[in-house]
Amino acid sequence: MNNFLQVLVVGIGDGAVYAMLGLGLVVIYRSTGLLNFAQGELAMFSTFITWTIWEVGVPLPLAVLGGMVGGFLVGALLHQVAVRPLGDPHLRPLATVIVTIGLFLAVNGAAQLIWGTLDKDFPKLFGEGQITLGGVAIAWQKIGAVLVLALMVLGFWFLFQRTKIGLAMRAVASNSESSALVGVPVPRLLMLGWGLAAAVGTVAGVFTAPGLGLGSNLMQLTLIFGFAAITLGGFDSPLGAVVGGMVVGIMTSVLPQYLPIFSKMRLAPAFLLILLVLLFRPQGLFGRKQVERV
Numbered sequence: 281m282n283n284f285l286q287v288l289v290v291g292i293g294d295g296a297v298y299a300m301l302g303l304g305l306v307v308i309y310r311s312t313g314l315l316n317f318a319q320g321e322l323a324m325f326s327t328f329i330t331w332t333i334w335e336v337g338v339p340l341p342l343a344v345l346g347g348m349v350g351g352f353l354v355g356a357l358l359h360q361v362a363v364r365p366l367g368d369p370h371l372r373p374l375a376t377v378i379v380t381i382g383l384f385l386a387v388n389g390a391a392q393l394i395w396g397t398l399d400k401d402f403p404k405l406f407g408e409g410q411i412t413l414g415g416v417a418i419a420w421q422k423i424g425a426v427l428v429l430a431l432m433v434l435g436f437w438f439l440f441q442r443t444k445i446g447l448a449m450r451a452v453a454s455n456s457e458s459s460a461l462v463g464v465p466v467p468r469l470l471m472l473g474w475g476l477a478a479a480v481g482t483v484a485g486v487f488t489a490p491g492l493g494l495g496s497n498l499m500q501l502t503l504i505f506g507f508a509a510i511t512l513g514g515f516d517s518p519l520g521a522v523v524g525g526m527v528v529g530i531m532t533s534v535l536p537q538y539l540p541i542f543s544k545m546r547l548a549p550a551f552l553l554i555l556l557v558l559l560f561r562p563q564g565l566f567g568r569k570q571v572e573r574v
Contacts, residue, residue: 285416293422295529296429300484301506302521304477309515311473312369318383320503323481326351348479355478359471391496399493436518508550514567
């Protein structure tokens with residue numbers, strides 16, 4: 281029983297990280313109605329910014345805030361340079377998706393040029409300590425990931441439900457043309473969405489780097505789990521990203537321990553989950569089904 285609880289705790293901690301990256305994907309989707317395949321690489325790049333700030337002697341929590349600011353600026357800049365020239369992403373969805381794939385490659389290459397190809401050691405934000413409850417060891421890093429995720433969810437709930445900016449972002453995602461006609465600054469809000477997504481990705485990268493090592497491929501596996509999380513929870517639902525992230529984290533932690541077929545195929549549970557959800561409930565558990573008039 282203790283072994284199961286130990287694996288479960290690890291899965292919850294991993295799921296919190298997947299949910300963080302999923303929240304960034306939801307922000308982009310709520311702004312554009314599309315998925316950003318460069319989200320993981322933006323998270324990796326801003327984590328490198330955090331590491332650079334920390335290396336010069338800045339305390340890690342402040343370095344994380346600096347990395348989030350840097351990530352926001354990079355995300356906003358990439359939108360203005362690479363995405364905005366395409367025009368309304370709702371009218372040219374395929375072109376926008378292809379650009380995000382191109383940005384995936386470009387950001388990865390830029391990180392290798394700036395920081396090299398060797399992995400860097402990255403410290404744990406909440407230290408190496410742990411507590412033991414009922415014979416189950418729980419690392420402070422895992423507890424911290426869940427607490428930070430809770431704060432992020434609260435912040436996004438407040439943004440989308442209680443602020444004019446959040447309401448405007450939801451309006452743009454629903455109908456950008458009508459939003460523009462009533463005076464909503466659509467390009468500016470799309471830029472804001474990209475910046476926020478990159479800033480959120482920084483936090484996911486900070487929690488991922490200590491275990492995997494900070495390198496140019498840091499977030500590629502995590503991005504797949506993030507996609508699985510929002511597929512399960514719903515592309516437009518922050519709550520769905522959290523629930524989906526937790527479920528994916530627990531599945532990918534528990535199943536390999538008890539089903540040998542998954543021990544060498546860590547991605548298999550996530551892909552099976554994506555397939556089942558797309559077959560039986562494409563909008564996800566918390567997503568809204570879109571109904572179009574003919």
